[in-house]
Amino acid sequence: xxxxxxxxxxxxxxxxxxxxxxxxxxxxxxxxxxxxxxxxxxxxxxxxxxxxxxxxxxxxxxxxxxxxxxxxxxxxx
Amino acid sequence: xxxxxxxxxxxxxxxxxxxxxxxxxxxxxxxxxxxxxxxxxxxxxxxxxxxxxxxxxxxxxxxxxxxxxxxxxxxxxxxxxxxxxxxxxxxxxxxxxxxxxxxxxxxxxxxxxxxxxxxxxxxxxxxxxxxxxxxxxxxxxxxxxxxxxxxxxxxxxxxxxxxxxxxxxxxxxxxxxxxxxxxxxxxxxxxxxxxxxxxxxxxxxxxxxxxxxxxxxxxxxxxx
Numbered sequence: 001x002x003x004x005x006x007x008x009x010x011x012x013x014x015x016x017x018x019x020x021x022x023x024x025x026x027x028x029x030x031x032x033x034x035x036x037x038x039x040x041x042x043x044x045x046x047x048x049x050x051x052x053x054x055x056x057x058x059x060x061x062x063x064x065x066x067x068x069x070x071x072x073x074x075x076x077x
Numbered sequence: 078x079x080x081x082x083x084x085x086x087x088x089x090x091x092x093x094x095x096x097x098x099x100x101x102x103x104x105x106x107x108x109x110x111x112x113x114x115x116x117x118x119x120x121x122x123x124x125x126x127x128x129x130x131x132x133x134x135x136x137x138x139x140x141x142x143x144x145x146x147x148x149x150x151x152x153x154x155x156x157x158x159x160x161x162x163x164x165x166x167x168x169x170x171x172x173x174x175x176x177x178x179x180x181x182x183x184x185x186x187x188x189x190x191x192x193x194x195x196x197x198x199x200x201x202x203x204x205x206x207x208x209x210x211x212x213x214x215x216x217x218x219x220x221x222x223x224x225x226x227x228x229x230x231x232x233x234x235x236x237x238x239x240x241x242x243x244x245x246x247x248x249x250x251x252x253x254x255x256x257x258x259x260x261x262x263x264x265x266x267x268x269x270x271x272x273x274x275x276x277x278x279x280x281x282x283x284x285x286x287x288x289x290x291x292x293x294x295x296x297x298x299x300x301x
Contacts, residue, residue: 063217071299
């Protein structure tokens, strides 16, 4: 059961990564990348690394996404 | 052609990596090196009821963490130097009422959680950098939704130069205090529990608030 949950998360990880790479829309790609980070965060938590999980959620899904969105907004005027 | 080259390269890199991972010891098995080498020493020597990860970050490898804090500070300085001033600011966006309401609603809870993560960081998962990212994300979120002026309103103007250096400064203070009380720079006095606790919380607060200010200023440097 535990292993199965990891496998599901890993599968989601690969799917979101492919979706980011294939996305034509930059803002959409940034949001998908946040979803990738959140999936990775769940995986860290489930593997017993809560410190890394919290960092992944705060930095990976939070600040990085906001900075990406700002850069996209500034460069596509 | 380019795509095939990239695919071949990715495959060529990932096959050895996957093979190497398959050769790793089983996850959690007690006889692998990380469980038999220094980890045991850390676990036995750590104070009770402490978060081992933070203990290692702030105590055993405090000098490393000090260096990392200085690197983040240097990144902000570099961006501020590179970024020319006087560009026209973007017009303030007009958020949809729903988005505006939700951001206003979650802002205080967001801030409370960030300080919870910072202040309990030395005993529970979390700590300065995570709290800094949450606080900084809060400022960035408000800036994106309500415009950079709103984000700037979160930062105290006069204390700003000191706050953005809060991480390195707090570490420096802890290093000197540790030097006086234990004879080692960045040593934490185990015989003075109150001071020990205060130093840990002080360093976490410094990293947390300093980091949040740095994240916010990186954003503002891009925005205006």
